[in-house]
Amino acid sequence: MPVSIQFRQALGKLVLPALILVACGVILLGKADRALVERLRMQTADLLAPAYSLVAWPQAKLRWLSGNLQDIRNLEAENIRLRAENESLRHWYDVAAALADENGTLKANLHWIPDNAPTFVSGRVVRDTSGLYARAVLLAINADTSVRKGGIALDGAGLVGRVTEVGKRSARVLLITDSSSRLPVTLESSHAAAIMAGDNSPLPRIIFYPQDNVPIEGERVVTNGEIESLPAGLPVGHVHYVRPGQPVVVPAAALDHVDILRIFDYADSVAPPDAPGRVPLPPPVGGTLSLPAQFQPHADQGLHG
Amino acid sequence: MKNFTPPPIRPGIHPRTGLGYRIDHGVRSAAPCLFVFFATLVLSAPLNLPGQVELMPALVMGTVFLWSVFVPALMPSIAVFVLGLWADVLSFGPAGVMLLMMLIVHGVALSGRYTLARVNFFVLWLVFGVVMVGVTALQWVLCSALALHIVEFLPFVFETVLSFGSFPVLYAGFVWTYRFVVNNTDRS
Structure with missing residues (x-):
């Protein structure tokens, strides 16, 4: 198509501002529709997962070899x-x-009721997706394994994190050190409940502990059964004071070097039974509340009875 | 001493136009973009390099800056946009921030190229450092705003310092690529 030189120059000058506008649009889109962005990234990571494991394999071998040499020394x-x-x-x-x-x-x-044995799958960590503002790892899984969102990741020594996104061949595990990770924990010696809050540093902080029952240096930290899908008593780490009045958890798991993870599925381990006498109200759709079936007046009763 | 001036055009002598020549020419012209593409890909793999997360933006920004200043024909805006999307998909930060940074670096380099292409290397280095400080500050502000809390500042300082430090290496790589890869089609 014949276009005048002036017009083409004007178009050329408009390209970059337009692209910057589109980039701002992408930022807003990423904020508005996180799921879309996450799905795109997980699909890319899925595609690249075999290549990543190819890179990880010689590293593991090398580490094994150097470890062996040190052992011999x-x-x-x-x-x-x-x-x-x-x-x-x-x-x-x-x-x-x-x-x-x-x-x-x-x-x-x-006549003790035995605990349910949880099901778990193990997988190799293929990539550390920790960025400047996140702590997470990517785990290679099979298509037919039942890794679900909310699964609990543990390594040999303790709690590592939770599964936040699941793709076809990889799953993303948000580490307990991530700044958006908040987990209810129990301090084993002082029996205090607290929240372990990650802040992207290797040592997550302990917050919301009772002021009359402060954490003791060195005591074990275990998970608390407060939330569903996370059972009580999983080892997390031990308490350490970086300075007076600032207790942190030293994780038991080797979080800087996660290699193989087990993903446990505790999703429906403890389901509360239906409480009789409590009427389950349906969510108010359209602003009207309807009575449950047994309280509903029958139309024909009103006519004939 | 090799002479880099193009051969004089005389009647009867035409540039080669075969398929092989075109592929060769295309790959040579795409070298800077391919470098950014593969640098992003490789640095997203689990190499366990120290500072790997900060190295990726450093390399990408330096390359985009240099080629936009000296040979913008081989680093067009559209390519920067596509590479920015690619870098964003491979990193797990807030979406679009890396893209915006790359476009801004590209834009600054493009608008100042008539001055920047003539100045001393050290002045260029300094200008790049100033641009990186601005862009990284913008990244920090955007990340904090999108995460709705103040994120840690030190990694961003590290990123700036790393990109500042890697600039001479990138410059040497750029000069080498420009002389022996992009402009050497006749010897192939």
Whole structure:
């Protein structure tokens, strides 16, 4: 199409401002429709997940090799330490076995209701999607595994985070150190309930603890059963004071170096039963509330009775 | 010493126009965009490099700035836009912020290119540093506004310093690419 040079120059000058406007539009769109952006990113991550695991594999091998070399260097000292530790552990094993026996007997006597064994899947972390303002990892999963949004991620030592998005071949796990992570926890020695709030630093803070029952340095922090899908008693870490009056949790899980995660599905472990006597009201649609079925007046009763 | 002036056009001598020549020419012209594309892709992989998250914007901004100043024909606005979208999809920050930063850097470089292309390297470096400070401050403001709370400031300072420090390396890479990749079609 023949266009005059002036017109073409004017068009050329308009391209960049138009694109900047579109970029502002993209920012607003990302804020307005988070789901769309997240879906797009998860689809891209799904496509790239095999490539990422290709990158992760030689790294794991290299780390294993260097770890081996270091082990060989201080084999002697390690052996001595292990022997001592083994002795102490053997003692503790006896104690634990005796306690487990006793616990079993007591539970048998009390007709204890056994806990449901949760189902879990394990997966390899293929990518750390932590940015300047988020702490999250991407986990490779199969299409037929049942990883659901809200699943609990644990590594060998403790709580790592929660599943926030699930794609076909990968799932995103928001770490407990992320600034949007808030979890109810119990402090094991002082029996206080508190909230563990991530702030993008490696040590999440403890907030909302009772002022007359402050956290004790070094005590264990476990999850609290306050919210559904997160059972009580999962190990989280221990309390540490970075400065007086500012308790933080030192996570038990190796969060800076997450390798393999187990995703537990506790979603419907404890479902509250229907309470008789309490009338479940339907959500008010259109502003009118209707009575439940048993209280509804029958039209034919009014006519014939 | 190699002479980089184009061959004189005489009657009877035409530039080659085969398919192979066109592909070769296309790939050479797309080199800067391809570099940004693959740098973004590689730096989003789990390499466990220290400062990997901050390195990506540093490399991308420096490359976009340099090519927009010296050879804007190979770094057009549309390409910057597409690459910005790509960088945004691969990173998990607020959507569109990276895109906007790249477009602003591109715009500043483009509008000042007649001055910037002539100044001393150190002046150019300084100008890039000032642009990065402004753009990173904008990023911090946008991230804080979109997250509805003040996000930590230090990573952004680190990002600025990193991009400032990586500029000479990018400049050397740019000069090399411009001389031996983009402008060397005749020797292939």
